[in-house]
Every structure is written in C-alpha cells, then in structure tokens.
Amino acid sequence: xxxxxxxxxxxxxxxxxxxxxxxxxxxxxxxxxxxxxxxxxxxxxxxxxxxxxxxxxxxxxxxxxxxxxxxxxxxxxxxxxxxxxxxxxxxxxxxxxxxxxxxxxxxxxxxxxxxxxxxxxxxxxxxxxxxxxxxxxxxxxxxxxxxxxxxxxxxxxxxxxxxxxxxxxxxxxxxxxxxxxxxxxxxxxxxxxxxxxxxxxxxxxxxxxxxxxxxxxxxxxxxxxxxxxxxxxxxxxxxxxxxxxxxxxxxxxxxxxxxxxxxxxxxxxxxxxxxxxxxxxxxxxxxxxxxxxxxxxxxxxxxxxxxxxxxxxxxxxxxxxxxxxxxxx
Amino acid sequence: xxxxxxxxxxxxxxxxxxxxxxxxxxxxxxxxxxxxxxxxxxxxxxxxxxxxxxxxxxxxxxxxxxxxxxxxxxxxxxxxxxxxxxxxxxxxxxxxxxxxxxxxxxxxxxxxxxxxxxxxxxxxxxxxxxxxxxxxxxxxxxxxxxxxxxxxxxxxxxxxxxxxxxxxxxxxxxxxxxxxxxxxxxxxxxxxxxxxxxxxxxxxxxxxxxxxxxxxxxxxxxxxxxxxxxxxxxxxxxxxxxxxxxxxxxxxxxxxxxxxxxxxxxxxxxxxxxxxxxxxxxxxxxxxxxxxxxxxxxxxxxxxxxxxxxxxxxxxxxxxxxxxxxxxxxxxxxxxxxxxxxxxxxxxxxxxxxxxxxxxxxxxx
Numbered sequence: 001x002x003x004x005x006x007x008x009x010x011x012x013x014x015x016x017x018x019x020x021x022x023x024x025x026x027x028x029x030x031x032x033x034x035x036x037x038x039x040x041x042x043x044x045x046x047x048x049x050x051x052x053x054x055x056x057x058x059x060x061x062x063x064x065x066x067x068x069x070x071x072x073x074x075x076x077x078x079x080x081x082x083x084x085x086x087x088x089x090x091x092x093x094x095x096x097x098x099x100x101x102x103x104x105x106x107x108x109x110x111x112x113x114x115x116x117x118x119x120x121x122x123x124x125x126x127x128x129x130x131x132x133x134x135x136x137x138x139x140x141x142x143x144x145x146x147x148x149x150x151x152x153x154x155x156x157x158x159x160x161x162x163x164x165x166x167x168x169x170x171x172x173x174x175x176x177x178x179x180x181x182x183x184x185x186x187x188x189x190x191x192x193x194x195x196x197x198x199x200x201x202x203x204x205x206x207x208x209x210x211x212x213x214x215x216x217x218x219x220x221x222x223x224x225x226x227x228x229x230x231x232x233x234x235x236x237x238x239x240x241x242x243x244x245x246x247x248x249x250x251x252x253x254x255x256x257x258x259x260x261x262x263x264x265x266x267x268x269x270x271x272x273x274x275x276x277x278x279x280x281x282x283x284x285x286x287x288x289x290x291x292x293x294x295x296x297x298x299x300x301x302x303x304x305x306x307x308x309x310x311x312x313x314x315x316x317x318x319x320x321x322x323x324x325x326x327x328x329x
Numbered sequence: 330x331x332x333x334x335x336x337x338x339x340x341x342x343x344x345x346x347x348x349x350x351x352x353x354x355x356x357x358x359x360x361x362x363x364x365x366x367x368x369x370x371x372x373x374x375x376x377x378x379x380x381x382x383x384x385x386x387x388x389x390x391x392x393x394x395x396x397x398x399x400x401x402x403x404x405x406x407x408x409x410x411x412x413x414x415x416x417x418x419x420x421x422x423x424x425x426x427x428x429x430x431x432x433x434x435x436x437x438x439x440x441x442x443x444x445x446x447x448x449x450x451x452x453x454x455x456x457x458x459x460x461x462x463x464x465x466x467x468x469x470x471x472x473x474x475x476x477x478x479x480x481x482x483x484x485x486x487x488x489x490x491x492x493x494x495x496x497x498x499x500x501x502x503x504x505x506x507x508x509x510x511x512x513x514x515x516x517x518x519x520x521x522x523x524x525x526x527x528x529x530x531x532x533x534x535x536x537x538x539x540x541x542x543x544x545x546x547x548x549x550x551x552x553x554x555x556x557x558x559x560x561x562x563x564x565x566x567x568x569x570x571x572x573x574x575x576x577x578x579x580x581x582x583x584x585x586x587x588x589x590x591x592x593x594x595x596x597x598x599x600x601x602x603x604x605x606x607x608x609x610x611x612x613x614x615x616x617x618x619x620x621x622x623x624x625x626x627x628x629x630x631x632x633x634x635x636x637x638x639x640x641x642x643x644x645x646x647x648x649x650x651x652x653x654x655x656x657x658x659x660x661x662x663x664x665x666x667x668x669x670x671x672x673x674x675x676x677x678x679x680x681x682x683x684x685x686x687x688x689x690x691x692x693x694x
Binding site: 031057058059060062063064065066069070073091150151152153182323324 | 386389482483486487490494496501529530597601602604606608609611612642646649650653656657660
C-alpha cells in the first residue's frame with residue numbers, strides 16, 4: 001500500500017515536473033538566424049535542449065505590436081521561464097510581466113525593474129576596451145579602425161570602450177570610426193562593411209574592429225583580402241578568416257540564455273539585475289588556435305593585466321550610455 | 330446583364346481564382362514541410378477570426394493597409410506609381426508624434442484633428458516634393474519616392490537617436506505620450522456601451538480608416554477634381570487637350586497619397602505604441618501597393634484586400650506560433666504567393682474566365 005502510494009506520488013511528481021517546465025523564447029526582429037545576437041541566444045538554448053531533451057517554445061516577431069501580443073500569449077499558455085530577446089521588447093515586457101506576476105521573465109540586453117523579471121545586461125565597453133588594448137599593441141602603423149552597424153547609442157558604447165582601450169596603451173594612435181548606416185539594414189550589409197574597412201586600410205589602418213552584425217563579415221573578408229587584421233564581435237569569429245582575425249570581443253548571450261533555462265529548471269532562477277562584465281565572464285576576448293600566432297605573449301600578459309585591473313576597479317572604463325558622451329575620440 | 334456587370338463579374342472571378350491558386354500552392358509547401366495543410370489553414374483562420382483578440386489584431390493591421398492601399402490607389406488613378414508610402418507614413422507619423430508630445434495636456438478632441446492635419450501636412454510635403462519633381466522636371470516618381478523613403482529613414486534615425494530619445498533610454502524611441510492624447514482603444518470604446526472585449530492595439534483609427542475609404546471613393550468618382558485626376562491618369566495628352574492642368578493634378582495626387590500614408594502614424598503612434606519609434610511603418614507602405622493592386626484600386630477592393638492582408642499577418646503569426654515547424658519566413662512566402670498571383674499574374678487565367686463568363690451569359694440571355 002505504502003509503496004503503491006509512493007509510486008503514485010513519484011509518477012504525479014514527475015508528471016508535474018514535466019508539465020511544469022515549459023520554457024519559451026521570443027526572438028526579436030532580426031530572427032533567430034541573424035548570425036549575431038539572436039542566433040547567439042538560439043545557440044545557448046539549443047545547447048540546453050540537447051543536454052536535457054526539454055523542448056522550448058519559440059516565436060520570431062515581425063512587427064512591433066507582436067512583441068506584446070506574443071509575450072502575453074506565451075505567458076497565458078503557461079510558458080515559464082520566458083526569455084525576451086533584446087532591448088526592443090522592454091516596453092512590451094513591462095506591461096505583460098505585470099499581468100502575469102507568477103511567470104518568470106528574463107530580458108537580455110535591457111533592464112526591466114519588476115519583481116518577476118530578471119534583467120541581463122552586458123558591459124560591452126569593458127570587452128571592447130580589451131580588444132582595443134590588443135589592437136593598440138599589435139598595430140604597426142599607429143592607426144586602427146572601428147566599423148559599427150546601425151548608428152545607435154549601444155554601438156557607440158562598443159566604439160567608446162574600444163577607443164579608450166587603444167588610448168590606454170598609446171594616446172597617439174589614430175582611431176578611424178564609421179557607422180555603416182542609420183537603418184536596420186546596416187546590420188546586414190557585408191559589401192558596405194568591406195568597403196568601409198578597405199577605406200580605412202587604404203588610409204593606413206592595419207586593424208579594424210567590426211561591431212556590426214552581418215556587416216562585420218564583410219570587414220573580416222576585407223582584412224583577409226588586404227592582408228590586414230580585423231576584430232570580430234559577439235561570438236567567437238576567429239575561425240571565419242583564420243589568421244587575419246586578431247581576436248573577437250565576446251558577448252556571451254548564449255551563456256546568459258542557457259543559464260536562464262538552466263536556473264529556471266533547477267529552481268535557482270532569481271529576479272533582479274544580472275550585469276555581466278569581465279568579472280562575470282559575460283564579456284571577454286577570444287584566444288584559440290586560429291589567432292594564437294597573432295597574439296604575442298607580451299600582448300597576452302598585458303591584456304590579462306588590464307582585465308584584472310578593470311575587475312579590481314583600478315581602471316575605470318567609461319560607459320558611453322551613462323551620459324551619451326565619450327571622453328576620447 | 331450589362332457589359333459593366335459582366336466586367337465586374339470577370340474581375341471578381343479572376344481575383345478569387347488567383348487567391349485560390351495562391352493558397353493551393355501555399356498548401357503544397359506546408360504539406361512538403363510535413364504539416365497538415367488543412368490544419369494550417371484552420372489555425373490561420375482561427376487565429377485571424379476565431380476569437381476577439383485575434384480579430385482585433387487582424388483589424389488593427391487592416392487599418393494600416395487601408396491607408397497605404399488608398400494612398401497607392403489615388404496615385405495610380407493619376408497614372409503614378411507611388412512607392413513612397415513607406416517614407417510618407419514615416420514622416421506623417423513623426424508629425425503625429427510631435428503634436429502628441431507637444432500638446433499632451435490638451436483634450437483629445439483638439440489634438441486628434443490637429444494630428445490628422447499635421448500628418449497630412451508632413452506626409453503631404455513628403456509626397457509633394459517627388460510630385461513637383463515629376464510634374465516640372467519629369468523625374469520618375471518610382472526613383473524619387475524610393476529615394477525619399479531613404480531620406481525619411483535617415484531623418485527619423487537621427488531625430489530618434491539624437492533628439493527625441495530620453496537620455497537614459499537605450500532604444501531609439503521618444504518618451505511615451507500622456508494617456509490623455511491616446512486614440513481610444515477598441516476595448517475602451519466597447520466599454521462605453523457596456524460591452525467587454527479583450528484589449529488589442531485595435532483603436533478608434535479603424536473608423537477613421539473607413540471614413541477615408543468613403544471620402545476617397547467620393548473624391549475619385551464624384552468630384553470634378555477626381556475626374557481631372559483620372560483623366561490625367563488615363564490619357565495625359567487628352568487631359569492637356571481638355572484644358573486640364575496636368576502638373577497641378579500630379580502634385581495634388583501626390584499630396585493626397587502622402588496625407589493618406591501619414592495616417593498610418595495615427596494608428597501606430599497615437600493609437601497603438603503611444604510613442605515615436607524606429608520603423609513603425611516597416612513594410613506597411615510596400616504592402617499597400619499589393620493591397621491596392623489586388624483591390625483593383627477601388628476603395629471597396631482596397632478594404633477587402635486590406636482585410637486579406639490583415640488575415641495573413643495575424644493568422645500567419647498565429648500559424649507560426651502554433652506550428653513550430655512553420656516559421657515566419659513561411660508566412661512571408663504565403664504573402665508573396667498572394668501578391669504574385671493576385672497582383673503580378675492577374676491576367677494568367679483572365680482569358681479563360683472571360684470566355685467562360687461570356688458563354689454562361691450568352692446561354693442565360
């Protein structure tokens with residue numbers, strides 16, 4: 001009798017566990033195969049799915065009004081936790097999270113201050129600072145470049161961190177800066193990216209950092225074609241043009257997304273802020289077999305020193321978005 | 330049956346046939362993906378009509394498409410191929426938003442007409458410049474309007490990321506307007522009559538769109554201006570011979586195009602998002618071309634075609650939500666097929682249908 005009860009209990013418990021955990025994600029306009037931000041998150045979630053065998057529900061929004069509509073739909077269908085991808089979903093999430101106080105939401109790249117929302121943001125300026133240090137040490141011409149995607153404050157944050165890193169090593173180095181465009185098309189224009197990078201190389205720059213989504217692939221290509229160096233962004237892009245990508249500024253959205261599902265599953269998920277900087281390994285720089293020859297041990301030591309100094313607070317990296325200004329150009 | 334009735338019948342049959350073919354091919358694609366086409370159709374229709382929230386979203390999209398569909402239709406009647414609704418809607422929406430930000434303490438009864446006026450002026454100017462270039466210098470409107478789309482986009486990005494964005498905000502958007510100047514949402518309007526419906530972005534602008542449909546119909550077919558406009562569109566030389574000022578008509582048509590497109594801003598900015606944001610008009614302007622062509626550039630046709638695209642948008646989104654193997658690109662494919670068959674290949678089955686109708690009509694009379 002007791003064992004039967006126990007068995008029934010276990011069955012009910014495991015069924016309720018299986019019932020209870022229905023994670024979901026709402027991708028933003030770029031779509032899950034944008035080779036950048038959304039795709040990074042997708043990679044993290046796929047890793048979770050493969051490890052646990054737990055499926056998740058997903059939707060890619062096409063239109064502004066759909067953010068709120070489908071966040072609500074996911075929540076009302078019992079999905080939990082729900083990941084809202086990108087800062088564009090903040091307004092919609094603020095509304096929906098209040099309507100479903102028992103659903104756990106995580107938003108990546110933005111802050112929504114509600115008791116059932118976890119806000120995950122990154123210190124991109126810190127990671128960019130590090131690759132700036134590497135660029136400055138590697139540059140032989142005393143000139144480096146930056147190609148941004150769409151002209152928005154977030155990308156200025158990357159640029160500003162990068163310039164600070166460069167100037168930290170040598171304030172005499174010139175940094176060319178260009179944004180690809182002013183519409184979302186600027187995220188996906190490799191031809192234009194290549195052209196901008198080529199112009200910088202022709203003006204004497206020997207390293208160009210691309211923070212431009214799909215456009216950056218053109219920058220990496222131009223570097224390989226011109227025997228110069230480039231720096232990738234978001235995910236590790238060193239392997240895309242082996243030997244000409246100096247390093248990549250890593251922004252671990254995949255880890256962040258994976259963690260949401262994992263902590264949601266084991267119950268350790270917490271609402272509130274989660275600011276991922278160098279200290280949390282949320283941002284960083286990539287070193288692997290594709291760029292090992294490009295990074296000397298002096299560079300490696302220096303950048304690790306700088307990393308530690310930033311974590312310890314000895315070096316302060318200015319965040320462009322705190323006042324929309326950059327102290328250096 | 331009069332010849333006109335026969336013609337109307339043929340046009341209706343041709344459109345319906347084309348739509349059926351488009352859906353049939355979409356069904357084949359769904360089937361090839363390993364899903365049940367009937368279930369997909371059912372999900373789509375249920376998502377678009379089956380419950381009040383779905384219907385609300387469908388009509389909300391429809392409202393946008395009515396405006397841009399009409400905008401294209403007016404230009405088309407004047408012989409213009411206006412592909413600038415996108416930019417005109419953008420700039421018109423900017424005007425709506427600025428009025429709302431500026432006069433947010435005022436009553437909606439004053440702000441709404443002012444916002445309408447402002448979007449006519451801004452959207453109208455955005456249409457008038459290509460109109461002027463066409464009328465005076467012969468610059469082709471396809472080239473100039475698409476360029477103006479880019480200019481609009483650049484201006485908006487600049488304004489939103491440098492001027493209108495509150496300093497601490499990440500997204501390039503303006504702050505929210507005070508609630509006083511929001512166009513009442515449909516659930517609020519129903520609430521006045523004691524009826525309860527789910528909250529959706531559908532708002533009072535829908536009724537305004539219906540009024541615009543009527544006004545455009547009156548204007549094009551029942552005023553002297555409309556007659557002049559159609560004459561210019563049908564035969565420019567004849568219009569000149571009849572003493573009609575072609576340049577003036579082209580510019581007027583483009584101003585009306587711009588004004589109508591600008592009303593997208595009323596629905597989106599003032600009625601739904603309540604703040605100025607990047608790309609709120611994305612795709613609506615271009616879809617308007619398809620809406621107008623499928624609707625034969627007639628207000629009634631525009632209404633039906635706008636509804637069709639509303640269904641495709643909302644039902645399609647529901648479909649990709651419910652059936653996870655069908656992603657949003659599949660939905661775009663279905664829309665593309667509808668545009669291909671009902672818009673671009675409209676004459677594919679026309680000869681056969683014409684023959685068929687004539688045969689039947691001859692038999693019965």
